[in-house]
Amino acid sequence: MDTLLSGQLLFAALVSGSLYALIxxxxxxxxxxxxxxNIAHGxxxxxxxxxxxxxxxxxxxxxxxxxxxxxxxCALLGWAVYEGMFRRLLANPGxxxxxxxxxxxxxxxxxxxxxxxxxxxxTSSSRGYQYLDTVITWQGVSMTGNRLLSLGVAGGICxxxxxxxxxxxxxxxxRAVIQRREAAQIVGVNLNRVQPIIICAGxxxxxxxxxxxxxxxxxxxxxxxxxxxxxxxxxxxxxxxNIGAGVLAGLSLGLIETYxxxxxxxxxxxxxxxxxxxxxxxxRPEGIFTKAVRS
Amino acid sequence: MKTTRRLACAALxxxxxxxxxxxxxxxxxxxxxxxxxxxxxxxxxxxSQENPYELWKEQVNxxxxxxxxxxxxxxxxxxxxxxxxxxxxxxxxxxxLITQDKVDLLAAxxxxxxxxxxAPVLQRYKFPMVGNTAASVxxxxxxxxxxxxxxxAIPDAMGPALAEMxxxxxxxxxxxxxxxxxxxxxxxxxxxxxLKEKGIEVVMDESYPxxxxxxTSSLVQIRDKAPDAVIAMTYPSDAFLFAGQAKxxxxxxxxxxxxxxPTIDAYRKVFGSAADGIIASAHWSPEATEWTRGKxxxxxxxxxxxxxxxxxxxxxxxxxxxxxQQAVAKAGLDHEALREAIATGTFDTINGxxxxxxxxxxxxxxxxxxxxxxxxxxVWPESIKxxxxxxxxxW
Amino acid sequence: MKALDxxxxxxxxxxxxxxxxxxxxxxxxxxxxxxxxIALAQSWSMLSSTTGYLSLGHAVFYGIGAYVCVLLTGVVxxxxxxxxxxxxxxxxxxxxxxxxxxxxxxxFVILTYGLAELVRNVVMRIESALGSFGxxxxxxxxxEVLVWCMVxxxxxxxxxxxxxxxxALGAGLAAIRENEVAAETVGVPVARLxxxxxxxxxxIPGAVGGLALLRTGYFEPAQAxxxxxxFTIVTMALVGGTETVRGPVLGALGFTLLSEALWSxxxxxxxxxxxLTLIAFILFVPRGLSGLADRALGRG
Numbered sequence: 006m007d008t009l010l011s012g013q014l015l016f017a018a019l020v021s022g023s024l025y026a027l028i029x030x031x032x033x034x035x036x037x038x039x040x041x042x043n044i045a046h047g048x049x050x051x052x053x054x055x056x057x058x059x060x061x062x063x064x065x066x067x068x069x070x071x072x073x074x075x076x077x078x079c080a081l082l083g084w085a086v087y088e089g090m091f092r093r094l095l096a097n098p099g100x101x102x103x104x105x106x107x108x109x110x111x112x113x114x115x116x117x118x119x120x121x122x123x124x125x126x127x128t129s130s131s132r133g134y135q136y137l138d139t140v141i142t143w144q145g146v147s148m149t150g151n152r153l154l155s156l157g158v159a160g161g162i163c164x165x166x167x168x169x170x171x172x173x174x175x176x177x178x179x180r181a182v183i184q185r186r187e188a189a190q191i192v193g194v195n196l197n198r199v200q201p202i203i204i205c206a207g208x209x210x211x212x213x214x215x216x217x218x219x220x221x222x223x224x225x226x227x228x229x230x231x232x233x234x235x236x237x238x239x240x241x242x243x244x245x246x247n248i249g250a251g252v253l254a255g256l257s258l259g260l261i262e263t264y265x266x267x268x269x270x271x272x273x274x275x276x277x278x279x280x281x282x283x284x285x286x287x288x289r290p291e292g293i294f295t296k297a298v299r300s
Numbered sequence: 301m302k303t304t305r306r307l308a309c310a311a312l313x314x315x316x317x318x319x320x321x322x323x324x325x326x327x328x329x330x331x332x333x334x335x336x337x338x339x340x341x342x343x344x345x346x347x348s349q350e351n352p353y354e355l356w357k358e359q360v361n362x363x364x365x366x367x368x369x370x371x372x373x374x375x376x377x378x379x380x381x382x383x384x385x386x387x388x389x390x391x392x393x394x395x396x397l398i399t400q401d402k403v404d405l406l407a408a409x410x411x412x413x414x415x416x417x418x419a420p421v422l423q424r425y426k427f428p429m430v431g432n433t434a435a436s437v438x439x440x441x442x443x444x445x446x447x448x449x450x451x452x453a454i455p456d457a458m459g460p461a462l463a464e465m466x467x468x469x470x471x472x473x474x475x476x477x478x479x480x481x482x483x484x485x486x487x488x489x490x491x492x493x494x495l496k497e498k499g500i501e502v503v504m505d506e507s508y509p510x511x512x513x514x515x516t517s518s519l520v521q522i523r524d525k526a527p528d529a530v531i532a533m534t535y536p537s538d539a540f541l542f543a544g545q546a547k548x549x550x551x552x553x554x555x556x557x558x559x560x561x562p563t564i565d566a567y568r569k570v571f572g573s574a575a576d577g578i579i580a581s582a583h584w585s586p587e588a589t590e591w592t593r594g595k596x597x598x599x600x601x602x603x604x605x606x607x608x609x610x611x612x613x614x615x616x617x618x619x620x621x622x623x624x625q626q627a628v629a630k631a632g633l634d635h636e637a638l639r640e641a642i643a644t645g646t647f648d649t650i651n652g653x654x655x656x657x658x659x660x661x662x663x664x665x666x667x668x669x670x671x672x673x674x675x676x677x678x679v680w681p682e683s684i685k686x687x688x689x690x691x692x693x694x695w
Numbered sequence: 696m697k698a699l700d701x702x703x704x705x706x707x708x709x710x711x712x713x714x715x716x717x718x719x720x721x722x723x724x725x726x727x728x729x730x731x732x733i734a735l736a737q738s739w740s741m742l743s744s745t746t747g748y749l750s751l752g753h754a755v756f757y758g759i760g761a762y763v764c765v766l767l768t769g770v771v772x773x774x775x776x777x778x779x780x781x782x783x784x785x786x787x788x789x790x791x792x793x794x795x796x797x798x799x800x801x802x803f804v805i806l807t808y809g810l811a812e813l814v815r816n817v818v819m820r821i822e823s824a825l826g827s828f829g830x831x832x833x834x835x836x837x838x839e840v841l842v843w844c845m846v847x848x849x850x851x852x853x854x855x856x857x858x859x860x861x862x863a864l865g866a867g868l869a870a871i872r873e874n875e876v877a878a879e880t881v882g883v884p885v886a887r888l889x890x891x892x893x894x895x896x897x898x899i900p901g902a903v904g905g906l907a908l909l910r911t912g913y914f915e916p917a918q919a920x921x922x923x924x925x926f927t928i929v930t931m932a933l934v935g936g937t938e939t940v941r942g943p944v945l946g947a948l949g950f951t952l953l954s955e956a957l958w959s960x961x962x963x964x965x966x967x968x969x970x971l972t973l974i975a976f977i978l979f980v981p982r983g984l985s986g987l988a989d990r991a992l993g994r995g
Contacts, residue, residue: 008517008520008521008524011520013516013520013549014516014517014520016516017514017516017517017545018514020514021513021514036801040801042801042804042805090974090978093978094977094978097981099981100977100978100981105749105800105801105804106749106804106929106933107933107977107981109749109751109804109929110929110930110933110973110977111973111974111977111978113926113930113970113973114970114971114972114973114974114977115970115974116970117966117967117969117970117973118966118967118970118971120339120966121339121964121966121967121970122967124338124339124343125963125964125967128347129338129339129343129344129346129347130344130347130348130565130566130607131344131536131564131565131566131567132566132569133540133566133567133569133570134569134570135569135570135571135572138544138547138571138572138574140547140548140550140695147548147549147550148548149544149547149548152548221540221541221544222537222540222541223344223536223537223540223564223566223567223570224566225343225344226343227339227340227341227343227344231511234812235513237805237808237809238809241802241805241809245801245802262513262514263514263516263517266514266517266518267517270506270507271477271506271507271508271509271512271515271517271518272480272506272507272508272509272820272823273820274508274509274511274512274513275509275511275512275812275816276509276813276816276817276820279809279812279813279816280813282809282813283806283809283810283813286798286802286805286806286809287794287795287797287798287806290798290802290806338962339966340923341917341921380962381958381959381962382958382962382965382966384923386918386921386923387911387913387918388728388907388910388911390911391724391910391911392721392724392725392728395720395721395724396721396724396959398720399719399720399721400721412829413829413911413913413915413918416829416831416912416913417911417912417913420835420912436828436829437828438828438829438831441831441833480819480820480823481917482828482829482915483828485823485826485828486828489826489828507823509816509819509820510917
């Protein structure tokens with residue numbers, strides 16, 4: 006019982022929750038505006054992690070700088086993917102009709118290519134580096150520096166994104182596209198401008214998440230898939246395409262996971278998460294944090 | 301810089317591989333076939349096995365080739381395929397290697413499931429192969445014949461050995477957390493009765509799924525219960541999670557074991573001095589001076605790959621080829637003669653003497669290593685230890 | 696065109712059944728693989744091509760079949776174990792079908808994936824609670840027998856898919872794909888038809904999982920429920936083309952043979968080339984190999 010009420014557990018829940026929210030945010034932006042199921046999302050996290058690793062190991066550039074490099078790299082990749090594939094896909098009515106199935110397979114292809122190119126270039130050996138691993142104790146809660154940084158960055162970006170969506174004009178356009186795609190076009194939102202920006206932003210966020218992950222986990226070319234999955238779990242719980250609810254859901258998933266495990270046993274961790282995921286889809290596919298708006 | 305060079309190397313390597321496939325070798329090479337989990341769930345572990353293969357090949361060829369009875373030497377060439385971490389592919393690849401590619405010798409694939417799936421194939425074609433990266437009590441059920449397992453890290457031996465080591469170091473209580481994957485669960489099932497026999501109290505016993513992302517609640521409980529020993533039956537991915545969070549929470553237990561993971565080079569790079577004192581499963585150490593070939597292997601590996609070999613899998617992989625090499629020198633390439641030579645011979649390896657009884661190596665003792673000053677030292681058993689066990693001094 | 700398809704199918708089937716007589720292990724391995732993917736992709740198409748409900752979780756049926764089969768091997772004759780595997784998958788599909796098939800579009804895709812992962816984790820938990828650490832099977836039937844069984848499953852699945860498409864059931868399913876609400880309005884028993892298609896598409900993968908397991912002789916939940924299986928099925932079916940019965944056959948054939956060719960000639964690059972091929976197909980050949988075949992033969 007003491008454990009349950011300790012700040013330690015809350016800290017752990019917030020660290021994982023904020024990371025889940027961040028990773029899911031990128032996926033949700035891309036799904037919300039383009040209706041693309043990005044199965045390669047976790048592989049962008051992997052690219053971000055490798056960027057941070059090589060910059061740190063070869064050039065001693067710390068992750069706080071790598072954030073920008075990883076974000077730029079992934080955004081570039083997003084732009085290339087959009088220009089090279091999805092512009093064509095979305096412009097072709099025949100292909101766009103089955104955009105979910107097609108984007109799933111396209112991204113599966115991209116995922117396979119990214120993983121294997123990375124393995125070819127860097128071998129599949131595990132990598133890792135030591136950064137900011139001093140433990141700070143505050144009010145009886147021990148926090149490793151890199152986990153604290155992760156919480157700060159992930160939380161900060163999520164909040165910034167939410168504020169941007171609420172208060173910036175482009176944020177409004179974006180929400181319009183997500184909620185009423187056709188109507189947004191009629192009132193003058195330029196989809197050809199919004200879409201590439203969003204896919205770049207979504208990819209960049211995944212890259213930043215990768216830098217965060219690289220500080221605490223081992224880095225391999227095949228590390229991405231679990232992140233894709235967790236991101237899907239989060240955006241389903243929040244509601245596909247609902248950005249704010251997705252962030253809330255990410256945080257909640259961190260809490261549910263940590264406290265669920267503490268109340269039962271770690272053995273039930275994955276059953277709990279997938280059980281919740283399936284239950285939400287069956288009972289309330291529009292997400293538990295989304296007000297049911299049905300036409 | 302290094303990255304671009306690697307890329308260039310990879311590209312050149314691919315080009316070279318293509319051109320070599322076409323051109324004929326000067327001397328008729330001995331072709332050795334294997335499959336490797338280059339992609340899929342085991343991919344991260346594959347280099348720890350394939351690097352020693354490459355090193356061995358380079359060394360053998362530099363020495364003029366693989367020696368046959370009568371002193372003739374022929375160069376070695378590898379024929380390898382990716383099995384995508386799928387045992388069904390492994391089976392197909394070895395059938396192809398044997399019947400289509402008609403390789404002269406076989407080296408082992410990665411992992412227990414692959415070895416187990418392969419045993420009947422080897423039996424069917426009467427093709428001997430020395431295994432390496434497999435460890436399970438299930439191996440003991442494999443009918444002796446054409447496959448051998450040099451490992452001594454088999455859970456039914458490790459359980460009692462660990463309990464004995466703990467008792468010898470005055471441990472009276474332990475907390476166990478175990479991955480749900482088979483090897484960890486097997487070990488757990490043999491450790492629990494052994495601990496009971498030694499009178500070591502188990503204050504906590506939990507299992508977790510392989511995709512666990514946070515261990516805080518278990519580790520906080522362990523911290524509060526303050527047992528003498530923490531036995532974390534980890535696989536590589538969760539080994540990183542465990543060490544990071546155990547450090548964060550400042551576990552005070554002096555005896556900390558993390559089953560698989562700490563012997564990987566990257567682990568020590570991530571945790572630095574925090575990794576000191578962690579115990580892991582392995583029966584080889586480069587520090588063992590009586591195994592003279594061991595240090596040479598270690599140095600050559602570091603020079604070639606820029607990182608340290610995994611004390612468990614890399615050592616086993618290299619050993620398996622050493623055994624093959626010595627058996628071929630004695631018996632040549634005839635499968636039956638080779639089988640006989642492997643089954644009855646005694647081999648000198650980087651891990652000392654090896655001799656098989658049935659499918660198992662019955663010489664190398666089951667051991668445990670500890671990270672001390674960033675080095676992998678054997679601390680158990682007495683007969684092969686390179687250093688004394690030291691209680692873990694903080695993180 | 697019908698005649699050509701039938702001749703092609705017959706040639707494949709007879710070829711497949713004759714291969715074990717050759718005793719060539721490599722060829723048998725290839726045929727086993729081919730037949731396996733044809734059976735899986737064809738089963739998948741019974742639900743997903745016909746109704747447009749895209750399942751990304753067919754590994755769950757494969758895994759359940761494998762699990763039931765490994766539990767029963769040695770207890771009952773292997774044919775019975777396989778049948779039980781298929782039956783278990785069908786029953787599972789029947790039980791979850793109604794609620795699952797109420798979920799549509801991208802939600803259905805993700806739900807099926809999540810279900811497969813959930814079952815995988817539950818089986819893993821059960822196995823660890825039972826103190827079982829991967830199960831080994833001895834005394835498996837000869838490989839020739841396994842190849843025959845797998846080819847038979849491939850044929851059965853293809854016939855099944857053809858039957859589904861060319862029956863009243865198929866017409867109903869097509870109506871659901873085009874407009875589910877409208878279909879319901881005009882009196883198509885939507886829920887019942889979808890469930891029927893779901894169960895039909897789950898059955899054969901159960902037996903396939905059992906056979907594939909007998910081939911390797913080793914069961915571990917993490918591998919039996921490998922999500923890569925689900926992805927490969929969808930990939931093959933889409934590359935083949937979803938509009939015809941011949942699509943999944945061509946997709947499985949094309950994909951398996953391509954990876955076979957690349958796998959031995961470009962060991963380092965073949966996954967990358969496969970990924971590129973996949974992308975090229977979706978973008979430039981939307982009707983899949985099947986559509987390509989039509990065009991090559993001057994129909995279209």
